[in-house]
Every structure is written in C-alpha cells, then in structure tokens.
Amino acid sequence: MGDAGEGLVDAESRLAERMEEREEEKRKARQASKGLDPERVRQIESLKLARTEMQRQLELTTHQARKQQLTQAIAEIEKRIKQLSA
Numbered sequence: 001m002g003d004a005g006e007g008l009v010d011a012e013s014r015l016a017e018r019m020e021e022r023e024e025e026k027r028k029a030r031q032a033s034k035g036l037d038p039e040r041v042r043q044i045e046s047l048k049l050a051r052t053e054m055q056r057q058l059e060l061t062t063h064q065a066r067k068q069q070l071t072q073a074i075a076e077i078e079k080r081i082k083q084l085s086a
Contacts (some may be wrong), residue, residue: 044084051077 029045051074058070 040084044081047077047081047084051081 046065054070054074054077058067058074063065
C-alpha cells in the first residue's frame with residue numbers, strides 16, 4: 001500500500017511542478033507581449049505551435065525525404081519567428 005501512495009504523491013508533485021511552469025510561461029508571455037502588437041503576438045504563438053507539431057512529426061517519421069522536408073519547414077518557421085520578434 002505504501003508504494004502506491006508514494007506514486008500518487010510523486011504524480012501530484014509532478015503535476016504541481018508542471019502547473020507552476022505553465023503559470024510562469026504565461027506570466028513571461030504577458031510581460032513580453034506588453035506594448036507589442038496583439039496580431040504579431042498571435043502570429044508568433046501560432047508559429048511556435050506549428051514548430052512544436054513539426055518537431056513531433058520529425059521525431060516520429062522514418063522516411064528520409066520527409067525528415068528533410070520537416071527540417072526545412074522548422075528552419076523556415078524559426079526564421080519567421082525571429083523576424084516577427086525583432
């Protein structure tokens with residue numbers, strides 16, 4: 001019984017840590033977005049989500065040509081994020 005309880009405590013502590021990380025990310029995003037164009041902020045967030053999805057696909061794909069496409073797409077997304085952030 002004790003081991004199961006410890007597992008729950010560990011899971012709860014990981015969940016609490018993750019929630020704190022998300023709150024910190026939100027706080028930083030709000031501070032960074034102050035004074036910025038809301039449309040630009042929306043575009044940057046959209047690009048970040050697209051990059052995350054492309055990276056997930058890259059990790060899962062086994063076909064070399066698809067990996068190359070995804071790598072190029074990620075590079076283009078990062079270029080656009082950099083341009084919008086400047």
